[in-house]
Amino acid sequence: MSSTTLPxxxxxxxxxxxxxxxxxxxLLRTRRLYTVLGGLGLLVALGxxxxxxxxxxxxxxxxxxxxxxxxxxxxxxxxxMEIVRALFDLPSPFADGSFKYDYEVGxxxxxxxxxxxxxxxxxxxxxxxxxxxxxxxxxxxFALSFFAAxxxxxxxxxxxxxxRFFEVLRAFPEIVxxxxxxxxxxxxxxGAIVAVSVHTIGALGKLFYEVVENADTRPDEGLRSLxxxxxxxxxxxxxxxxxxxxxxxxxxxxxxNVRASTIIGAVGGGGIGEVFRLSIGRDHAAKTYAIIxxxxxxxxxxxxxxxxxxxxxxxxxxxxFGG
Amino acid sequence: xxKISNVSRRFGDKLAVSNVSLEIADGQMVxxxxxxxxxxxxxxxxxxxxxxxxxxxxxxxxxxxxxxRGKALRNWHRDCAMIFQQFNLVPRLDVITxxxxxxxxxxxxxxxxxxxxxxxxxLMALRxxxxxxxxxxxxxxxxxxxxxxxxxxxxxxxxxxxxxxxLADEPIASLDPRNAKIVMDSLADINRESGMTVxxxxxxxxxxxxxCNRIIGMAGGAVVFDGTPDELTTDVARQLYGAEGLQDAFxxxxxxxxxxxxxxxxxxxxxxxxxx
Numbered sequence: 001m002s003s004t005t006l007p008x009x010x011x012x013x014x015x016x017x018x019x020x021x022x023x024x025x026x027l028l029r030t031r032r033l034y035t036v037l038g039g040l041g042l043l044v045a046l047g048x049x050x051x052x053x054x055x056x057x058x059x060x061x062x063x064x065x066x067x068x069x070x071x072x073x074x075x076x077x078x079x080x081m082e083i084v085r086a087l088f089d090l091p092s093p094f095a096d097g098s099f100k101y102d103y104e105v106g107x108x109x110x111x112x113x114x115x116x117x118x119x120x121x122x123x124x125x126x127x128x129x130x131x132x133x134x135x136x137x138x139x140x141x142f143a144l145s146f147f148a149a150x151x152x153x154x155x156x157x158x159x160x161x162x163x164r165f166f167e168v169l170r171a172f173p174e175i176v177x178x179x180x181x182x183x184x185x186x187x188x189x190x191g192a193i194v195a196v197s198v199h200t201i202g203a204l205g206k207l208f209y210e211v212v213e214n215a216d217t218r219p220d221e222g223l224r225s226l227x228x229x230x231x232x233x234x235x236x237x238x239x240x241x242x243x244x245x246x247x248x249x250x251x252x253x254x255x256x257n258v259r260a261s262t263i264i265g266a267v268g269g270g271g272i273g274e275v276f277r278l279s280i281g282r283d284h285a286a287k288t289y290a291i292i293x294x295x296x297x298x299x300x301x302x303x304x305x306x307x308x309x310x311x312x313x314x315x316x317x318x319x320x321f322g323g
Numbered sequence: 324x325x326k327i328s329n330v331s332r333r334f335g336d337k338l339a340v341s342n343v344s345l346e347i348a349d350g351q352m353v354x355x356x357x358x359x360x361x362x363x364x365x366x367x368x369x370x371x372x373x374x375x376x377x378x379x380x381x382x383x384x385x386x387x388x389x390x391x392r393g394k395a396l397r398n399w400h401r402d403c404a405m406i407f408q409q410f411n412l413v414p415r416l417d418v419i420t421x422x423x424x425x426x427x428x429x430x431x432x433x434x435x436x437x438x439x440x441x442x443x444x445x446l447m448a449l450r451x452x453x454x455x456x457x458x459x460x461x462x463x464x465x466x467x468x469x470x471x472x473x474x475x476x477x478x479x480x481x482x483x484x485x486x487x488x489x490l491a492d493e494p495i496a497s498l499d500p501r502n503a504k505i506v507m508d509s510l511a512d513i514n515r516e517s518g519m520t521v522x523x524x525x526x527x528x529x530x531x532x533x534x535c536n537r538i539i540g541m542a543g544g545a546v547v548f549d550g551t552p553d554e555l556t557t558d559v560a561r562q563l564y565g566a567e568g569l570q571d572a573f574x575x576x577x578x579x580x581x582x583x584x585x586x587x588x589x590x591x592x593x594x595x596x597x598x599x
Contacts, residue, residue: 011450013446014453016453016458016459017449017450017453017458020449020458020459020462021445021446021449023461023462024419024445024449024461024462025445027462
């Protein structure tokens with residue numbers, strides 16, 4: 001049926017159509033050339049970096065592979081129930097006065113006989129670091145990202161300053177900042193909060209201003225046309241548009257920050273990371289597995305909560321399909 | 324022949340389309356009119372199956388379209404091409420590729436993903452564009468085109484599907500009168516030359532009168548009028564649009580295919596001027 005609708009296939013081309021066709025073929029050839037060149041470049045880079053990694057490695061990957069499970073064979077609790085006792089600070093039947101079985105010592109008493117097991121308390125310390133750092137990072141990244149976006153801020157100097165600021169903040173890994181701060185602020189969560197916050201501002205700021213730059217500028221044009229000032233334009237032309245993406249990135253950052261503050265614990269930031277380093281370093285298998293279990297459940301829980309939160313904040317309509 | 328039997332659609336507890344039954348013979352140019360919220364768009368989207376029916380059946384040449392799934396459903400989407408009010412092109416893709424996307428259902432997925440099209444498909448797309456008089460825009464990004472041009476690209480894409488009917492959901496509601504006329508003329512040409520069924524939702528009575536040989540009026544989700552343009556009297560129009568909406572429905576100011584300036588009564592113009 002289409003043959004009657006479209007002009008016949010063998011009909012001669014008009015001059016205009018032939019010119020358009022030639023022009024498009026030229027464009028297509030150029031684009032294909034760049035695609036092939038880009039692909040080749042990528043392959044060369046991949047090959048070179050693999051070769052470099054291999055030559056700088058001791059090259060024992062395949063030699064060491066058979067020993068992969070040795071660690072788990074030697075690193076076992078006295079009985080599986082020991083893991084549960086370590087997790088909930090219950091007395092151990094193996095207790096011999098050593099640190100290995102002193103599960104009850106870490107109890108954090110809330111009132112009377114009601115206590116919070118040590119690892120739950122430490123997990124809370126870690127989550128607390130992550131939540132506070134994410135909030136601090138969110139506030140600063142939100143406020144500054146609009147100054148870094150080229151479709152919002154006209155001044156090159158301001159944009160340059162804002163972007164370099166984000167870059168400097170995210171240049172240092174959390175663990176490096178935390179390591180330096182331990183010397184100043186001593187061991188504990190305050191240093192960790194500062195370290196994670198600094199990195200969060202830098203990382204979120206970059207993602208945020210890129211979201212802003214991808215926003216549709218027509219609402220902003222509409223607001224400009226009715227005499228809105230800069231702040232009003234940001235508030236109504238951009239914020240409602242970018243908010244769903246900001247929420248997604250902020251929640252993703254919170255998940256990342258839970259992991260980051262766990263790791264920072266291991267270099268003296270307090271929280272679950274610190275007790276994990278101690279227990280694995282002292283070869284306390286039951287405690288180590290208890291912490292791994294708790295971390296696993298927590299991370300899954302946080303993913304789940306942040307997913308539910310995003311749905312709430314962004315609105316159901318963004319997730320509906322067809323129907 | 325398209326046969327719609329007792330079709331309803333519910334959104335939550337709101338009834339958008341209520342117990343509609345229609346038979347549309349091949350080759351008709353049908354205009355569906357009614358005020359916004361009358362269920363026109365939902366009905367059209369149910370025919371294309373972008374929206375599912377809540378109750379009832381839709382059949383085309385004996386096939387129960389409303390029950391299709393998977394590959395058969397995608398083939399049905401291809402067979403009844405859809406034109407949208409906001410064009411729904413891919414903005415950051417050149418015009419000719421947008422048009423060639425109309426062939427997606429006919430081609431291998433791998434070649435489509437790699438964006439490799441044949442010489443023949445390129446020529447086919449160019450000819451479709453030339454038919455709508457916009458071949459010179461072929462290598463531009465779709466988003467750089469004006470609304471009227473974009474709608475013509477959308478029609479060219481629809482033609483590439485090799486459809487058996489064309490559905491148009493308010494195709495001229497966001498266009499100026501001149502472009503509206505070009506778009507409606509193109510749809511009428513396609514209907515006349517290929518005998519393809521065209522069903523189009525329209526806001527205004529005069530456009531429906533000028534282009535369609537059958538007019539269906541909807542109000543509150545139900546069909547309240549079905550006949551030729553001659554049978555559409557002022558009484559029927561009043562029923563469709565309500566007494567206060569009637570002026571707008573007949574007015575050429577909203578969206579019209581006529582190039583004459585809007586002829587509002589002087590009294591109403593003065594009234595408007597005073598309130599602002």
